[in-house]
Amino acid sequence: MSDAKVRLYVDQPLGPGQPVRLTQDQAHYLFGVMRLARGAAVLLFNGRDGEWRAEVTEAGKRGGTLTCAAQTAPLRRPPDLWLMFAPIKKARTDFIVEKAAEMGAARILPVQTRFTNSERIRQDRLQAHAVEAAEQCGGTYVPEVAELAALDRLLSDWPADRRIMWCDENLLGARAGLLEGAGAIEARGFEEAPSQPSPGPWAILIGPEGGFSEDEQARLRRMPQVVPVSLGPRILRADTAAVAALTLWQSVLGDWV
Amino acid sequence: MSDAKVRLYVDQPLGPGQPVRLTQDQAHYLFGVMRLARGAAVLLFNGRDGEWRAEVTEAGKRGGTLTCAAQTAPLRRPPDLWLMFAPIKKARTDFIVEKAAEMGAARILPVQTRFTNSERIRQDRLQAHAVEAAEQCGGTYVPEVAELAALDRLLSDWPADRRIMWCDENLLGARAGLLEGAGAIEARGFEEAPSQPSPGPWAILIGPEGGFSEDEQARLRRMPQVVPVSLGPRILRADTAAVAALTLWQSVLGDWV
Numbered sequence: 271m272s273d274a275k276v277r278l279y280v281d282q283p284l285g286p287g288q289p290v291r292l293t294q295d296q297a298h299y300l301f302g303v304m305r306l307a308r309g310a311a312v313l314l315f316n317g318r319d320g321e322w323r324a325e326v327t328e329a330g331k332r333g334g335t336l337t338c339a340a341q342t343a344p345l346r347r348p349p350d351l352w353l354m355f356a357p358i359k360k361a362r363t364d365f366i367v368e369k370a371a372e373m374g375a376a377r378i379l380p381v382q383t384r385f386t387n388s389e390r391i392r393q394d395r396l397q398a399h400a401v402e403a404a405e406q407c408g409g410t411y412v413p414e415v416a417e418l419a420a421l422d423r424l425l426s427d428w429p430a431d432r433r434i435m436w437c438d439e440n441l442l443g444a445r446a447g448l449l450e451g452a453g454a455i456e457a458r459g460f461e462e463a464p465s466q467p468s469p470g471p472w473a474i475l476i477g478p479e480g481g482f483s484e485d486e487q488a489r490l491r492r493m494p495q496v497v498p499v500s501l502g503p504r505i506l507r508a509d510t511a512a513v514a515a516l517t518l519w520q521s522v523l524g525d526w527v
Numbered sequence: 528m529s530d531a532k533v534r535l536y537v538d539q540p541l542g543p544g545q546p547v548r549l550t551q552d553q554a555h556y557l558f559g560v561m562r563l564a565r566g567a568a569v570l571l572f573n574g575r576d577g578e579w580r581a582e583v584t585e586a587g588k589r590g591g592t593l594t595c596a597a598q599t600a601p602l603r604r605p606p607d608l609w610l611m612f613a614p615i616k617k618a619r620t621d622f623i624v625e626k627a628a629e630m631g632a633a634r635i636l637p638v639q640t641r642f643t644n645s646e647r648i649r650q651d652r653l654q655a656h657a658v659e660a661a662e663q664c665g666g667t668y669v670p671e672v673a674e675l676a677a678l679d680r681l682l683s684d685w686p687a688d689r690r691i692m693w694c695d696e697n698l699l700g701a702r703a704g705l706l707e708g709a710g711a712i713e714a715r716g717f718e719e720a721p722s723q724p725s726p727g728p729w730a731i732l733i734g735p736e737g738g739f740s741e742d743e744q745a746r747l748r749r750m751p752q753v754v755p756v757s758l759g760p761r762i763l764r765a766d767t768a769a770v771a772a773l774t775l776w777q778s779v780l781g782d783w784v
Contacts, residue, residue, distance in 0.1 A: 346760070365622075372767050374759065408762045502631065502783040503603070505665045510629050510770060517774035526759040 274311040274323060276304055279401045279412060284319040288338040289327070297334045300326070312336055315404070317412040320345040345410050348374035349524045350471045352432075354381045355512055356478035357388040357418065362509040367396045369509070371403035371413050373516035374525060378413050379473075381421040385480035391418045421486065428495060432471040436490050437515050438498040469523040474515045476508055531568040531580060533561055536658045536669060541576040545595040546584070554591045557583070569593055572661070574669040577602040602667050605631035606781045607728045609689075611638045612769055613735035614645040614675065619766045624653045626766070628660035628670055630773035631782065635670050636730075638678040642737035648675045678743065685752060689728040693747050694772050695755040726780040731772045733765055 278300070282290050292300065300306045308326050314336065315321045321343035324336035353375040357363045363380070370378050378400065380391050396415040404412045428434075475490075482490070490496050501514050520526040535557070539547050549557065557563045565583050571593065572578045578600035581593035610632040614620045620637070627635050635657065637648050653672040661669045685691075732747075739747070747753050758771050777783040 369767050369770075372761060372763055373771070374761055407764065500783070502777055502781075504629060504631055506629055507664065510626050513626075513767060513770040514630070514774040517771040518778055520759055521775055521778070524759075526757070 274313045276300060276306065277313040277315070277321075277405050277408070279405050280314050280316055282316060284314055284316055284322045284324075284338050284341075286338060286340070288322075290314060290324060290336045290338065292334045292336065294332050297330060297332060301329045301331070301334060311339075313342060314338065315343075315410045317404075317410070318345060321410050343410055347411055348376045348413070349469065349520075351375055351516075351519060351524065352377040352379055352473035353476070353512060353516065354379045354421070354424070354434075354473055355476040355508060356381055356383045356386040356421075357391050358479060358508050362507070363388070363391065363396070364399050365509050366512045367399045367415060368403040369513045370516065371400040371409065372407050373513065374409075374520060375413050375474075375516060376411075377416065379416045379424070380418045381424060381475075382418055383421045383478050384483035384486055385478045387478065388418075393417050422489075425489060425493065428493065429471065430495070432473055432495060434490070434493070434496045435472060435474045435515065435519055436496050436498045437474065437476050437501050437511055472519065472523070474512075474519060476511050476515060479508060531570045533557060533563065534570040534572070534578075534662050534665070536662055537571050537573055539573060541571055541573055541579045541581075541595050541598075543595060543597070545579075547571060547581060547593045547595065549591045549593065551589050554587060554589060558586045558588070558591060568596075570599060571595065572600075572667045574661075574667070575602060578667050600667055604668055605633045605670070606726065606777075608632055608773075608776060608781065609634040609636055609730035610733070610769060610773065611636045611678070611681070611691075611730055612733040612765060613638055613640045613643040613678075614648050615736060615765050619764070620645070620648065620653070621656050622766050623769045624656045624672060625660040626770045627773065628657040628666065629664050630770065631777060632670050632731075632773060633668075634673065636673045636681070637675045638681060638732075639675055640678045640735050641740035641743055642735045644735065645675075650674050679746075682746060682750065685750065686728065687752070689730055689752060691747070691750070691753045692729060692731045692772065692776055693753050693755045694731065694733050694758050694768055695744075729776065729780070731769075731776060733768050733772060736765060 278296065280290055284290070300312065306312070306326055306329070308329055310326045312324050312326065313321055314324050320341050322338045323340050323342050324338045326334065327337045328335040351374070353370045355366055357380045367378055393415055400415055401412050499518070501511055506514060535553065537547055541547070557569065563569070563583055563586070565586055567583045569581050569583065570578055571581050577598050579595045580597050580599050581595045583591065584594045585592040608631070610627045612623055614637045624635055650672055657672055658669050756775070758768055763771060
């Protein structure tokens with residue numbers, strides 16, 4: 271809707287005639303920063319009910335109400351793809367989360383590996399980055415950012431049917447590897463055509479700057495779910511690798527096809 | 528070489544026994560910051576002669592000399608791929624240049640489009656970012672960053688044999704579009720196999736946040752060199768789009784195959 275200048279994530283139900291109470295921060299943003307008045311249009315999404323055009327029906331300094339008018343876009347879920355990465359410097363970690371939301375990851379899992387530098391993350395801050403990326407980029411879905419978890423523990427409980435695209439620097443053949451690996455577990459016959467069936471649950475695993483330890487590598491190699499894939503002949507930083515891996519997966523198996 | 532802790536770009540010839548004089552900044556970095564002494568090993572590259580292991584043969588506060596010992600890697604040129612993008616906010620423009628160097632663009636061209644916000648760039652600063660990315664990422668080649676040029680003017684003189692992968696938001700089918708477009712101009716029969724022939728000269732064109740103007744779009748559509756390619760169903764920021772487009776090109780036509 272061209273008349274709505276603001277697109278806002280709200281953690282509330284959306285539907286025909288549904289009133290949406292604003293928090294103090296949201297009211298400040300809409301009425302203080304963006305100078306919206308009663309009757310102004312705003313686009314809302316909550317990650318579940320698609321995108322709705324709403325009107326300001328009450329505007330105050332500390333709160334206000336929007337009322338949903340009509341749905342402007344259905345919920346568009348990304349494929350069932352997780353992104354696992356080892357947190358790095360703050361700015362680059364923020365960047366990875368932003369890019370993962372833009373590129374259509376369904377869930378973002380910061381993982382602690384043997385050579386991960388960062389001992390802790392601010393999950394709430396990273397989640398806010400994912401929300402902001404969705405607001406900016408027209409998404410109707412917001413990936414959940416999980417708390418930092420040990421890679422070892424995640425792999426111990428790993429679902430049998432969720433494949434892992436393991437971005438390994440020691441391989442050649444990006445697309446071929448991914449397609450072959452996808453077919454290796456079950457003969458699903460991935461066709462590279464718009465009509466291809468859902469690729470099923472997947473995760474991408476990006477290593478820390480120092481790579482994976484030998485134990486971690488050996489463990490990953492033993493897991494039947496793991497599909498090692500190369501990201502080309504140059505060494506990529508972790509944040510570049512995240513975007514590149516998401517592109518590769520989306521363009522070969524995901525919703526870019 | 529595991530004993531060399533520093534990898535440095537120098538704008539000087541490299542070869543067996545070749546002495547390399549350091550600038551004051553380089554001497555400060557090697558001897559002041561990194562605390563290297565005589566006899567220490569450094570890896571050097573100049574974008575032309577590959578990577579060389581050199582030893583510190585003279586260390587001073589304001590200068591010094593390294594002497595090349597042996598070549599540790601040959602020059603590895605990226606494919607003949609240019610990246611054209613409309614500069615955006617400083618941090619994101621820096622980021623695009625860094626990522627383009629990592630992802631193997633041969634040349635980086637900031638372009639002024641109708642809806643480009645930025646009137647000027649600091650070419651020297653962007654070139655330094657490309658050098659730093661190559662230093663960090665083990666590259667032996669540094670892409671040239673061109674001065675800001677008007678897209679209109681570039682397209683007026685555009686070489687007949689250089690195709691343009693135009694990242695257009697209004698299309699579907701990322702890989703298919705690229706492969707089909709690659710074949711459309713000349714029936715070269717691109718095979719997706721490691722033995723594929725060189726794809727020839729290409730450029731990627733990423734639009735500004737506001738997209739291209741109608742005139743620009745019409746002009747691009749008329750050019751036989753232009754191959755419109757989609758980057759998926761979500762709207763990507765310009766910096767994300769740059770990495771995604773480079774990944775797509777490299778994995779379908781470039782040196783990731």
